[in-house]
Amino acid sequence: MTAPPAQGNNFAVDRSSQKPLHQQLCEHYRQLIEGGVLPVGSRLPTELELMAKHGVSRGTVREALRGLHEAGLVRRTTKIGTVVQSPPQPAVSARRIIGVVFPQTHDAFCLDIMKGVQTACRERGYHAAFGYSHFSSAVERAEVSRMRSAGFGGVLVLPHDDPTLFRELVANTYPFVYIDQKFEAAPSDFVGVDNVSASFTVTEHLIGLGHRHIGFIHRNPSLDQAPSTVKERYRGYRAALTAHAVPFESSWLVEIARNADPKAFLALTSQVDAVVAANDHTALKFLDVATKAGVRVPEEIALVGFDDLPLAAEFALTTVAQPSREIGLRAAHLLIDRIEGKGGPPQHVILPTHLVVRATCGQNLRASTKGR
Structure with missing residues (x-):
């Protein structure tokens, strides 16, 4: 148990103040405790010591200590005296x-x-x-x-x-x-992004790189059963194809359930030269099965995702970043x-996205080819 620091000796009650002496004394020691000058576990002076130090009566000292006790800042025991304790945390409504x-x-x-x-x-x-x-x-x-x-x-x-x-x-x-x-x-209230516009942008990026056979993949049993985000990203993909007069074949839409074997994606690799995935998780599943099957990304098939998860950077995935x-x-x-x-x-509330271009879309590959 430690004695109180010297800062307490500098305080003098203001007898000309309208504020009662016991309140002044209580507030002084509250400030010392809450400011960490009197740490948890330290012992305040005895009643007699406080009377002598601040020139006040025993009744004033006891009222001040009672205020500190009721605030939960100190505990008072017969053997030890008045000890600083952690104040109770207010109950959260x-x-x-x-x-x-x-x-x-x-x-x-x-x-x-x-x-x-x-x-x-x-x-x-x-x-x-x-x-x-x-x-x-x-x-x-x-x-x-x-x-x-x-x-x-x-x-x-x-x-x-x-x-x-x-x-x-x-x-x-x-x-x-x-x-x-x-x-x-x-x-109801909603906060998200414009999935249609963002998907349009990433699909248009593939078209700008010269791709004309572009598939779309997602991990739901069907579009009808997919979340609104996937439906909107599909709409953006189709809108970009239409805007640039790029053809679409129904077989280029591949949908498999979340727990289904992702090898079903391989059927797409012989039909298209690029793939838009509904999200990064799906894109990385595609990348995994394609790589294991010997299909090179992006040399043989370009790939883009959506979300910009931490793993996207690790696997150089071109994607859309959400805030x-x-x-x-x-x-x-x-x-x-x-x-x-x-x-x-x-x-x-619709927040902006931005396209993050990395290796899987083939932009770097195309740039190096043009330079030859």
């Missing part, structure tokens, strides 16, 4: 917690969104609690229901594929914000605004 539901736990895109959410929560005095749907509508519903039952102020959701839950949230006026993908059947951290930041601020009573029609 459930309404100042926002729930966040993602489809999976260790996805780089989701992790970056989390960082943005946490930044917004710190700025606004809120807390975030995370849950995961594991690509299951039933689990997603259970997670959101759990958060509502706990009294959370609202939820952010990167939704799976069932709008029923969100129609119910709209009907019950429970605050929520979609991240990344949305349902037109359940209009994932900014998505989380803006979505959390929008949700907190709703929790705090800011009304108005649903907002759709």
Whole structure:
């Protein structure tokens, strides 16, 4: 147990002040404790020592110590005296917690969104609690229901594929914000990117490199069952082909379920000279099976993805970068605004993307060929 530092000796109560002496003394020692001058575990002077040091009565000293004790800053024992302790953390109101539901736990895109959410929560005095749907509508519903039952102020959701839950949230006026993908059947606040425009840009980049047989791949049983993000990226791909009078064959659209064997992608390698993947995960699956089958990327087939995950740089994947951290930041601020009573029609916040050109699209290969 350490004695109090010398800083306490310099304080003198102001007897001309309208503020009571015990309050002045209490505030002085509160400042020393909260400022770290009196660390946790240090012992304050005895009542007699405080009386002599500050020229005040025992009643004044006891009132000051009582104030520190009630604030949770000190504990008082008969044997040891008055000791500084960690102040109790204020209880967090459930309404100042926002729930966040993602489809999976260790996805780089989701992790970056989390960082943005946490930044917004710190700025606004809120807390975030995370849950995961594991690509299951039933689990997603259970997670959101759990958060509502706990009294959370609202939820952010990167939704799976069932709008029923969100129609119910709209009907019950429970605050929520979609991240990344949305349902037109359940209009609400949304933060994401213009997938159509971004996919148009990356497809147009391939066309500009001279590719005329361009396929599209995604990992869903069908486009009808795919998330809105995949449908929009497919629309952007088709729009770019149409704008540049590039042909399309139905066999150039390859869709396989998430857990299906990605070797099904190999059928495409003999038909096209370039591939647009719905996301980086799918692009990297294609790259893996193509490489193992002896198909060279980009020499024989060019490849682009979407998201710019950390692995994209490692495998030199040309892709579209999303501002994932900014998505989380803006979505959390929008949700907190709703929790705090800011009304108005649903907002759709669309953030910019940018094309990241690396080796898999074949641009460097084409440049070296032109230089010969």
